[in-house]
Amino acid sequence: MFLDWLFPIYHLPELLRGAAVTLETSAAAFLFSFFLGMLFAIVRFHKKPLVLYPIVTAFVEVFRNTPLLVQLFFIYFGFPQFGIMLSPMQAGMLGLVANSASYYSEILRGGIQSIPKGQWEAADCLGLSRPQVFTRIICPQVIRDTFPSITNQMVLVIFGTSVLSILDVKELTQVASILNSQSFRSMEIFTFVMLLYYGVTTLALAVCRFCYRRWFAAKTERR
Amino acid sequence: MDFSWLPAYGGMFFEAFFLTLKLALMAIATGTVLGVAAGILLTSRFRLIRGIVRVYVELFRGSPLLVQLFMVYFGLPHVGVNISLNMTTVLVFTLYGGAYIAEITRSGIEAIPKGQWEAAESLGLNYFQTMGHVIFRQTLKIAFPSLVGFYIGMIKDSSLASVIGYSELVKKSQTIMNMTARPFETYIVVGLCYFIICFPLSKLVSYIEKRSEAK
Numbered sequence: 001m002f003l004d005w006l007f008p009i010y011h012l013p014e015l016l017r018g019a020a021v022t023l024e025t026s027a028a029a030f031l032f033s034f035f036l037g038m039l040f041a042i043v044r045f046h047k048k049p050l051v052l053y054p055i056v057t058a059f060v061e062v063f064r065n066t067p068l069l070v071q072l073f074f075i076y077f078g079f080p081q082f083g084i085m086l087s088p089m090q091a092g093m094l095g096l097v098a099n100s101a102s103y104y105s106e107i108l109r110g111g112i113q114s115i116p117k118g119q120w121e122a123a124d125c126l127g128l129s130r131p132q133v134f135t136r137i138i139c140p141q142v143i144r145d146t147f148p149s150i151t152n153q154m155v156l157v158i159f160g161t162s163v164l165s166i167l168d169v170k171e172l173t174q175v176a177s178i179l180n181s182q183s184f185r186s187m188e189i190f191t192f193v194m195l196l197y198y199g200v201t202t203l204a205l206a207v208c209r210f211c212y213r214r215w216f217a218a219k220t221e222r223r
Numbered sequence: 224m225d226f227s228w229l230p231a232y233g234g235m236f237f238e239a240f241f242l243t244l245k246l247a248l249m250a251i252a253t254g255t256v257l258g259v260a261a262g263i264l265l266t267s268r269f270r271l272i273r274g275i276v277r278v279y280v281e282l283f284r285g286s287p288l289l290v291q292l293f294m295v296y297f298g299l300p301h302v303g304v305n306i307s308l309n310m311t312t313v314l315v316f317t318l319y320g321g322a323y324i325a326e327i328t329r330s331g332i333e334a335i336p337k338g339q340w341e342a343a344e345s346l347g348l349n350y351f352q353t354m355g356h357v358i359f360r361q362t363l364k365i366a367f368p369s370l371v372g373f374y375i376g377m378i379k380d381s382s383l384a385s386v387i388g389y390s391e392l393v394k395k396s397q398t399i400m401n402m403t404a405r406p407f408e409t410y411i412v413v414g415l416c417y418f419i420i421c422f423p424l425s426k427l428v429s430y431i432e433k434r435s436e437a438k
Contacts, residue, residue, distance in 0.1 A: 003302065065375075065421035066414040067382035069393060074414065077400070078407035162287035166386055173290055186297030190290055198285035 007185045008192035018175030019196055025089075025171060026158045026204075029096045033157065034150075036097060037104025042134070044105060045112045056105075063102035068163050071095045076167050092164035100157050107149045111142035144216045151208040155201050162197075172196065228403045229412065239395035240416045246391050247378040250316035254377065255370075257317055258324020263354065265329040276325065283322035288383055291315050296387045312389045316381070323373050331366035332358060368431045375424050379417060392416055 008015060043049070043056045063071065076091035086094065115138055123133040143150065165174035176193040180186050229236075264276045283291065295315045299306060306314070335358050343353040385394035392413055400409045 061422060062414070062418065065379075065425060066417045067379040067393075069382045069385070070410055070414050070417065073393070074407070074410035078410050081405070081407045159287035162289045163383070165289065173287065173293070176290070177293065180293070180297055184297075184301065186301040187294070187299075190294035190298055194282065194286040194290050194294060197287060197290060198282060201285050 003188055004185060005188050007183065007188045008179075011179055011189075014175055014179065015172065015193065015196065018170065018172040019200060021170055022158070022161050022172040023200065025093070025096075025161045025164065025169070026154075029093060029100060029161065030154050030157050032093075032097045033100035034104055036101035038108055038139075040101060040105030041108035041112060044109045059098075060102040060105050063099050064106065068095065068099050068160055069166065071099055072163060072167060088164070088167035088169045092161075092167050092169050096157065096160050096164065100153060100160065103153050103156070104150070107146050107153060108142055111146040112138060114145060115141055147208075147212050147216070151205060154204060154208070158197070158201055158204065224408055225405065226408055228405060229408075232399050232403065235395060235399055236392075236412060236416065239390075239392045242390060242395070243378075243381055243392040243416070244420070246312065246316070246384060246389065247374075247381045249313055250320055250381060251374050251377055253313060253317040254320025255324055257321030259328050261321055261325035262328025262332065265325055266332045279318075280322045280325050283319055284326065288315070288319050288380055289386065291319055292383060292387050308387070308389055312384045312387065316377070316384070319380075320373070320377055323376075324370065327366050327369045327373060328362065331362035334365050335361050368428050368435070371424060371428050371431075375421050375428070378420055378424075382417070 040056050040060060043052050044060070047053050072092060072095040075095050076086065076088065079086060079091070119137055119141075120133060123137045128136065161169075161171055162173040164171055165177060168174060172193060176189050180189050183189070261276050261280060264272050265280070267273050267276075292312075292315050296308075296311050299311065339357055339361075340353060343357045348356065381391060382393045384391055385397070388394065396409050396413045400406050403409065
């Protein structure tokens with residue numbers, strides 16, 4: 001028994017292609033789920049519109065309290081029963097976005113709730129319209145205050161993409177599994193992939209920290 | 224939608240539900256023990272100890288559970304260590320949970336004001352007495368909501384064990400699905416099983432958080 005730690009290096013192009021798919025999927029899932037989560041949070045915060053509120057609440061609770069894997073299986077295997085055929089990537093994206101949007105809605109709702117009521121009233125007095133108050137006054141503060149949770153959830157989205165490998169999306173974990181079944185160099189491949197994920201998340205977190213400093217550092221000093 | 228098959232398979236679901244609970248509880252128990260120990264070591268005065276534990280925590284918090292499962296499941300036999308599937312699963316979940324719980328414990332310990340350490344020292348308590356009698360019980364109170372929050376995550380993550388063939392709810396449901404050819408309804412029932420454990424727990428977490436905020 002010998003370990004060939006160079007093996008993953010020989011297959012670096014494949015692994016990096018997988019990593020690129022992981023990054024793209026994560027980025028898309030993050031953006032979609034963040035915006036959807038924001039919409040959910042607004043509905044949940046205002047408890048309006050009356051029809052949507054219970055639906056959104058139920059959606060969020062269901063997706064927060066069941067495993068991502070079950071949600072993906074439900075979409076990928078369950079939907080065709082009603083004639084909705086989705087490709088692995090589509091099903092995976094749908095599940096991941098719905099899952100992560102539910103988490104974001106809770107994070108952002110907490111953020112919106114912690115903004116003092118006076119700010120809404122003050123902005124109202126200045127003659128800003130409701131959407132303006134939200135996008136100019138409330139939203140930036142919410143993002144600033146909940147920034148650590150937002151980045152945390154972003155990392156979970158990156159890890160979540162690894163579950164898409166079970167639906168045969170050719171992202172990093174799936175590429176590694178395929179390589180593994182071709183070569184049985186399991187220890188080397190998966191250790192390497194683990195480090196690759198670590199690198200990707202560290203990079204993503206560094207970008208987030210940079211953005212935070214760029215956007216909010218001056219404003220937090222004032223507090 | 225057609226749930227008429229459910230009564231016939233109810234027993235199987237029930238059994239599978241308990242297998243998932245068993246795995247989750249085992250993982251939570253061992254993960255907590257490892258995590259608390261690692262978390263205490265993370266606040267150690269000795270740099271070397273902190274460094275070693277830090278590498279473990281970063282590595283397991285910095286990679287997906289699925290990759291960790293694959294690494295141990297395929298990797299250990301590859302280097303000549305043969306352990307059973309049950310052992311593999313529990314081992315991975317312990318390492319994974321331990322890493323997260325270590326961080327929760329560490330931040331809990333660090334949230335305790337330094338003055339408490341100094342006060343305990345001036346009372347003549349040694350490190351272990353201080354940790355045991357003074358610091359840790361307060362840490363537990365601070366860390367409790369995040370800990371339960373993570374336990375909910377562990378219960379849901381236990382579904383990933385099905386990928387390496389560990390027989391729990393998701394794995395069993397695949398068998399059921401193959402017999403009934405009703406994936407949509409099957410996964411609704413599976414989701415419901417997770418929901419009835421996780422939903423009350425997450426309500427508990429938000430209740431505790433709200434109460435501590437109000438104080």
